[in-house]
Amino acid sequence: MIHVTRRAEFSASHYYHNPELSAEENRRIFGKCNNPHGHGHNYTLEVTVAGEVDPTTGMVLDLKDLKKLLEDEVLELMDHKFLNKEVPVFATKIPTTENIAVEIWKLIASKLSFGKLHRIRLYETPDLFVDYYGE
Amino acid sequence: MVYLTRRYRFSAAHRLHNDALSAEENARIYGKCNNPHGHGHNYVLDVTVAGPIDPATGMVYDLARLDRAVQAEVIERFDETNLNLDVENFQTRVPTTENICMEIFKLLRPHVDGSEGSAGARLNRVRLEETSSNFIEYQSVG
Numbered sequence: 075m076i077h078v079t080r081r082a083e084f085s086a087s088h089y090y091h092n093p094e095l096s097a098e099e100n101r102r103i104f105g106k107c108n109n110p111h112g113h114g115h116n117y118t119l120e121v122t123v124a125g126e127v128d129p130t131t132g133m134v135l136d137l138k139d140l141k142k143l144l145e146d147e148v149l150e151l152m153d154h155k156f157l158n159k160e161v162p163v164f165a166t167k168i169p170t171t172e173n174i175a176v177e178i179w180k181l182i183a184s185k186l187s188f189g190k191l192h193r194i195r196l197y198e199t200p201d202l203f204v205d206y207y208g209e
Numbered sequence: 210m211v212y213l214t215r216r217y218r219f220s221a222a223h224r225l226h227n228d229a230l231s232a233e234e235n236a237r238i239y240g241k242c243n244n245p246h247g248h249g250h251n252y253v254l255d256v257t258v259a260g261p262i263d264p265a266t267g268m269v270y271d272l273a274r275l276d277r278a279v280q281a282e283v284i285e286r287f288d289e290t291n292l293n294l295d296v297e298n299f300q301t302r303v304p305t306t307e308n309i310c311m312e313i314f315k316l317l318r319p320h321v322d323g324s325e326g327s328a329g330a331r332l333n334r335v336r337l338e339e340t341s342s343n344f345i346e347y348q349s350v351g
Binding site for chain 1 (some may be wrong): 225227229238239240300301302304305307308310311341342343344345346347348350
């Protein structure tokens, strides 16, 4: 078993707000991330696929296919978008790095026709990242 | 158990091509990596050793010993070479990042596992970055 990771970058804006909480509670919990005008990040996504090396090709998968899947399923949906307003799932779910990572797992896992999705790692900044293993 | 990772770098040329396949199949599978003249990468190699901390030294593994093993087995063998033409390990195996990664694991393991002064340290993982956008990890099982 070997793990192959492909990295992709996208930029998006978001803000953290739970309509079920009061304005004061939202400010207390989310601090400056609660600014309704939103703010942006350059996200770095690392998608790791687990599989066996094909003895004929020496490869687990064709990296071009993985790159295209990330472009079609993730970047197309999220790159240069205001996540709360333009990505339907985040109309009702707060687009925290945690929730975005879980959402990306859901977008990718079922469409992967090679290997098995092992991990989604999403960096919000170089100092902060979330790992999701599907459970 | 503590995990210690040391980073190394080497540069090499390669061509992805399998003689057992037709020219068309090679071109389809490997795309521009099948260019017969080859192309190069700056590889970044992370070697992870796992083990208990030796109470006498406060260390998991002697980094100088690891450096010597990587220098002798990996850097001298692979750095500034054409992997297909110059390295025996890839005469019959396509030098994909996957295969290079597994080969490095095989080359280094005997130097770490059970070596003198290892205090129970084991080679845990080899991680090889081909470009800043993709890397391969091969991990010891058990």
